[in-house]
Ligand SMILES: [Fe+2]
């Protein structure tokens with residue numbers, strides 16, 4: 001017995017389309033191997049096929065008229081045609097060529113349920129797989145956990161906090177280096193954590209400590225691998241942090257201590273995927289033509305890694321017990337309007353991320369590089385954006401060498 005297969009999908013979303021095609025393909029192959037049928041080939045409709053225009057179906061009919069084929073296997077009858085008359089015509093053509101039509105699933109079966117279930121199973125098992133990997137990601141240094149507890153405790157004192165931070169001299173000196181970087185622009189050097197706490201506040205120091213620890217955990221010792229550019233990644237994060245601060249001051253009149261660390265950490269999920277699901281993440285990364293189109297980025301992450309960078313960062317943030325204000329930004333920075341009212345920090349970081357893309361990639365200003373919904377919600381026009389961009393550039397110029405910020 002020999003056969004050919006036929007698959008087709010009209011899903012517009014490319015991920016949904018690929019998934020639907022893959023499921024049909026897998027079912028046809030499994031069916032043939034179970035029933036000892038020699039599968040000659042599978043005809044797959046191109047993505048611009050329509051209900052009334054199926055070029056591959058015509059090729060299939062031509063193929064079976066020339067080469068004896070016992071069966072034409074489809075996932076479901078309706079994949080051939082949803083119109084009864086057309087369906088009858090095709091069946092007739094098959095009969096003429098001495099071939100029979102074999103649907104794997106009855107039209108009465110609820111295919112949507114089957115598809116959704118298969119998709120969810122694969123997603124759930126992948127999410128679990130990633131979650132298990134997260135178990136092996138080092139935990140945050142004890143110092144950071146203690147500091148996070150102290151920030152929540154109204155009775156804690158700057159002395160206690162400074163003492164705890166000094167237990168990890170490496171981290172303490174890194175935080176002091178950040179505080180003394182040109183970014184904060186203090187005239188005199190700040191030489192103690194206690195002084196830094198008094199000037200910058202608990203939340204800022206907690207954020208810097210957290211960022212410094214995460215930088216230490218996730219920066220590979222020898223990143224010769226050119227596939228993922230860590231310097232560029234941290235530069236993008238730092239510019240997002242700076243932009244976030246400018247935006248919160250200008251648009252929200254907020255002097256927010258947390259926004260800087262939110263900007264630094266917003267794309268944490270990307271380095272988790274890069275380090276803990278490397279091969280799949282590289283496939284997703286390379287398949288993405290426009291790295292500035294979050295829809296495409298997230299679709300490919302979902303397709304290849306079964307979990308997106310916001311989701312995986314959120315899972316880790318929960319695992320690490322990070323403050324919920326931070327885990328919310330990790331999860332929602334690409335879709336801040338998912339909540340109503342939206343999370344202000346996520347809105348700010350969404351906008352900051354677009355500015356950072358323009359600056360990091362030295363692109364010309366283009367309103368299309370921003371999230372339309374965020375702009376509409378914040379009622380921002382080109383002029384407002386250009387003003388913010390100018391201000392952000394001034395802030396960045398203060399730092400000079402961005403790469404030295406973390407080192
Ligand atoms: Fe992101």
Ligand SMILES: [Fe+2]
Nearest residue numbers: 236266267353
């Ligand atoms: Fe980003």
